[in-house]
Amino acid sequence: MTDMKTKVGTDPVPASVSQKTRSGRRLAPVLIVVAGAILILILSYTLPPFRNYQLATVGAYLCVTAGLTVLTGLNGQLSLGHGALMATGAYAFTLAQNKWLSMPVSFVTAIVVTTLAGAVIGLAAARLRGPYLAGLTLAVAIVVPSVTSTFDGTFNSDQGLSVMLDPPPGTIPMERWQVWVCWAGALLTVLTLALLVRGRFGRQLRAVRDDETAAKLAGINIARTQVLAFVVSAVGAGLSGALFAVLAQSVSPGAFPLTLSLFLVMAIVIGGLGSLFGALWGAVLLVALPTFAQSIAEQTGSHRLEGNLALVVFGVVLIVVMLAAPGGIASTGNTLIRRFRRTR
Amino acid sequence: MSQFIYLTFDGLSRGAVYAAFALSLVLIWRAARIVNFAQGAMAVAAVYAAYSITSATGSYWLGFGVALLAGLVLGVTVERVVMRFVDHSSPLNGVVVALGLVLVIQGVLGIIYGNEFRPVETPFSRDAFEVGGVAMLSRYDLFVFAAVGAVVLVLTLLFTRTAIGLRMRAAAFAPDVSRLLGVSVGGMLTLGWALAAAVGSLAGMLVVPTELGLHPTAMDVVFVSAFTAAVVGGLDSPIGAVTGGLVVGLLLSYVSGYVEPTVAPMAVLLLLVVVLLGKPGGLFSSSRARVA
Numbered sequence: 040m041t042d043m044k045t046k047v048g049t050d051p052v053p054a055s056v057s058q059k060t061r062s063g064r065r066l067a068p069v070l071i072v073v074a075g076a077i078l079i080l081i082l083s084y085t086l087p088p089f090r091n092y093q094l095a096t097v098g099a100y101l102c103v104t105a106g107l108t109v110l111t112g113l114n115g116q117l118s119l120g121h122g123a124l125m126a127t128g129a130y131a132f133t134l135a136q137n138k139w140l141s142m143p144v145s146f147v148t149a150i151v152v153t154t155l156a157g158a159v160i161g162l163a164a165a166r167l168r169g170p171y172l173a174g175l176t177l178a179v180a181i182v183v184p185s186v187t188s189t190f191d192g193t194f195n196s197d198q199g200l201s202v203m204l205d206p207p208p209g210t211i212p213m214e215r216w217q218v219w220v221c222w223a224g225a226l227l228t229v230l231t232l233a234l235l236v237r238g239r240f241g242r243q244l245r246a247v248r249d250d251e252t253a254a255k256l257a258g259i260n261i262a263r264t265q266v267l268a269f270v271v272s273a274v275g276a277g278l279s280g281a282l283f284a285v286l287a288q289s290v291s292p293g294a295f296p297l298t299l300s301l302f303l304v305m306a307i308v309i310g311g312l313g314s315l316f317g318a319l320w321g322a323v324l325l326v327a328l329p330t331f332a333q334s335i336a337e338q339t340g341s342h343r344l345e346g347n348l349a350l351v352v353f354g355v356v357l358i359v360v361m362l363a364a365p366g367g368i369a370s371t372g373n374t375l376i377r378r379f380r381r382t383r
Numbered sequence: 384m385s386q387f388i389y390l391t392f393d394g395l396s397r398g399a400v401y402a403a404f405a406l407s408l409v410l411i412w413r414a415a416r417i418v419n420f421a422q423g424a425m426a427v428a429a430v431y432a433a434y435s436i437t438s439a440t441g442s443y444w445l446g447f448g449v450a451l452l453a454g455l456v457l458g459v460t461v462e463r464v465v466m467r468f469v470d471h472s473s474p475l476n477g478v479v480v481a482l483g484l485v486l487v488i489q490g491v492l493g494i495i496y497g498n499e500f501r502p503v504e505t506p507f508s509r510d511a512f513e514v515g516g517v518a519m520l521s522r523y524d525l526f527v528f529a530a531v532g533a534v535v536l537v538l539t540l541l542f543t544r545t546a547i548g549l550r551m552r553a554a555a556f557a558p559d560v561s562r563l564l565g566v567s568v569g570g571m572l573t574l575g576w577a578l579a580a581a582v583g584s585l586a587g588m589l590v591v592p593t594e595l596g597l598h599p600t601a602m603d604v605v606f607v608s609a610f611t612a613a614v615v616g617g618l619d620s621p622i623g624a625v626t627g628g629l630v631v632g633l634l635l636s637y638v639s640g641y642v643e644p645t646v647a648p649m650a651v652l653l654l655l656v657v658v659l660l661g662k663p664g665g666l667f668s669s670s671r672a673r674v675a
Contacts, residue, residue: 117475119482163656169474170418170618171659174610177420178652181607185648297603298489301482308479343497350490357483361476362468 068233072226079226083218091214092286093326098221099282100322102228104306105315106275109232111304112313113241114268115248116164120176121276122300124160126183126292128153128277129284130194133202136284140203146224149281150274157273158266165265180300184292199291202284221282225322228275229315235271236315244268298350305357328352385517390640391633392511396524398632399531400590404609405616405624406538407583412618414555414575417466417477418610421484423602425461425580426587428488429453431496433588434503434597443506450584458580462573489599500596509593527589534582535625541578542621551575604648608635611655617665626667630654 079098083091103121110116128149135148160179164172187194194200207216235241243264246254251261284290306321329349336344404422411419419425432453437446461484469480507522542548553561554571562568590605591597612631616623631651638650658665 111475115473115475117478163660167659167663170420170478171614171663173420173475173478174418174607174614175655175659178607178611178648178655181604182648182652185645188645189643189649297600298486301486304479304482305486341494343494347490347493347498350486350493352490354483354486354488354490357486358465358480361480361483362465 064237065234068230068237072230072233075229076222076226079218079222083215088212088214091212091218093330095214095217095221095282095286097322097326098218098225099279099286100306100325101225101279101319102282103276103279103303104310104318104321104325105225105229105232106272106279107303108307108310108313108315108318108321109236109244110268110272111307112311112317113236113244113248114265116265116268117169117173117304118160118164118176118269118272119173119297119300119304120160120179121272121303122295122297123180123183124153124156124273124276125280125283125299126290126295127156128280129290129295130187130200130280131277132281132284133200133290134193137200137203140205142205142220142285146278146281149277153273153277153280154270157270157277161266161269161273164269165262177297177300180297183295187292194292197292199289199293201289202287204285204288217286220285224278224282228278229318232271232275233315240264240267302353305353309356309360328356386640389511389518390636392520392524393640394633394636395629396520396527396632397590397593397636398612398629399527400586400593400628401605401609401612401631402625402628403531403534403582403589404586404605405612405628406534406621407579407586408609408613409616409618409621409624410538410575410579410582412613414551414572414579415466415477416471416474417469417481418618419579420478420481420606421461421488422580422583422609423587423606424485424488424492424599425454425457426583427591427597427599427602428457428492429580429584430503430587430591430597430601431492434501437504443504447506447588450588451581454581454584455577457584458577459573461580462576466576467569467572492599496597496599498599500598502596503592505592523592530585530589534585535621538578538582538621547574607648607655608651611651611658614655614665615658617667620665620667623665623667627665 079094082094086094103125107118107121110118131152132145132149136142136145139145160176163175167175184197187199188196207213236244243254243259246257246259247261247264254264255261280295283294287294302325303321306325307318308321309324310319310321311317329346332349332352333345336342336348404426407422408418411417411422429450433446433450435446436449437443440446465480465484466477469476471477505523507526509521509523511518511521511524513519540548542552550561550566551571551574553564554566554568555575558568561571586605586609587602591601594601594605608631609628612627613624614627615630616625616627631654634650634654635647638647642650
């Protein structure tokens with residue numbers, strides 16, 4: 040760690056921690072991501088196609104939950120507009136893909152466009168706090184169908200667009216290929232974020248969240264930190280949206296409703312704000328809970344339960360977690376680890 | 384010109400509803416420093432209750448009364464069961480819990496009533512009167528003005544002329560001192576939520592028939608418009624909420640009429656951004672912000 044001089048008060052690492060463990064903090068995410076990649080590769084060969092599709096969906100969700108948990112958990116900015124940013128990424132990807140038929144180019148386009156969108160929203164967001172920011176981003180989430188209907192020449196209104204994808208290379212089944220694409224994106228996002236938040240940027244994020252005045256006195260540019268945090272999380276959302284376009288092979292405003300944005304908030308809160316493992320938990324829940332609710336709905340044979348039961352379960356879990364354990368799933372793990380370390 | 388007159392009246396009528404809804408947000412904000420993001424879903428729940436009663440009995444007014452009652456009950460329930468236990472150390476917590484409520488309410492409504500749009504009757508005709516060949520107001524618009532006017536009047540009298548209103552203001556402004564003076568601060572908070580939810584239900588009853596119909600998510604867009612109205616006027620100011628509501632209503636009406644209806648949500652977003660960046664305290668904010 041080179042920036043010992045500028046250490047900010049909120050640094051969670053005590054000063055007594057040796058240089059060796061500090062470099063370990065950089066190495067750990069790389070190892071975890073490599074292990075994750077191997078695990079995913081094995082899973083993609085052993086799981087049946089439908090499970091592979093679900094696994095790919097978890098990866099796509101992980102991109103956005105990881106970014107959002109950094110924004111909300113570490114920087115204290117609540118965004119209800121990440122569903123809209125996902126839509127931005129998905130539409131940018133689709134338009135680029137249908138024009139140039141090159142997936143790398145399309146992904147880059149999606150990322151560039153959402154970076155710009157994230158910067159614009161982030162510039163406004165950096166001046167807002169609490170409920171004002173939530174209200175503004177809510178308005179952004181609501182405006183998606185309006186935009187696609189107004190410029191229906193480009194976005195084709197409510198019907199949306201279909202994505203022209205080349206078939207996967209060789210004899211690889213579609214689902215396995217989707218797992219690889221989605222998890223490549225997810226693991227890259229997580230690795231980038233993990234390295235970012237472990238360094239100076241992460242300390243600045245936390246410092247701004249905890250006490251803006253103190254952070255300012257420590258020489259941190261508050262607005263720049265907040266805009267950067269928003270842009271970083273927007274890129275995650277854009278990549279996630281592009282991956283969803285790959286998964287569904289179509290985009291429409293109906294795929295990015297307000298409930299999606301609320302689900303994302305739910306996922307990171309339940310997973311544990313500010314923890315990338317929490318983001319993984321949240322992404323898993325986003326896929327697992329609706330499947331679970333769906334199977335209950337099918338057993339009872341009531342078509343009204345479909346979709347709606349998932350809403351109720353999500354909502355109840357969200358409220359209970361907020362009231363009982365604001366740290367979320369990841370924090371219970373952390374508490375155990377801390378207890379373990381203390382007894383050692 | 385005739386279109387301008389028609390759009391103006393239409394905008395004022397819409398605006399009156401947004402004003403009522405914004406008032407309900409302001410009421411809770413003043414009482415508890417929470418923007419109730421679940422207000423829209425709560426209002427829809429009340430409208431569904433009214434819908435059930437009206438379909439069962441055939442009486443609009445019985446349903447209307449039930450909606451207001453359902454609003455009161457929902458407000459009390461939400462405050463007593465959920466919001467009271469939220470940790471207010473971070474302003475995010477209240478927002479997140481309210482979002483959880485949105486999911487629960489919309490899910491439960493979907494399970495009970497299904498997710499199709501249901502047409503809702505209006506008690507009065509929505510055909511506009513014509514004065515000299517110019518379409519102006521409908522009977523329903525007049526009903527909306529009367530209802531919202533009555534709410535504003537009752538709330539003003541309640542807060543400025545009655546002892547209970549004074550207690551509510553005191554409990555919100557200086558909870559500790561009020562408690563020492565014998566005011567039931569918790570009770571006033573519950574009352575504030577109940578009142579706000581009832582006003583929100585009234586707004587829901589007025590706005591749902593003019594939109595696509597009854598649906599668990601019917602108030603999402605209305606909520607954003609009302610939030611914008613409340614922010615335009617300043618979250619702390621009831622007069623501001625009413626003015627903001629009328630401004631947003633007129634804006635929506637002109638944009639829908641002269642440009643295209645699909646552009647309207649974007650216009651609201653633009654107004655929200657401009658106000659938040661230009662005068663975040665709202666047009667009616669006092670020079671010194673209240674800290675408590």
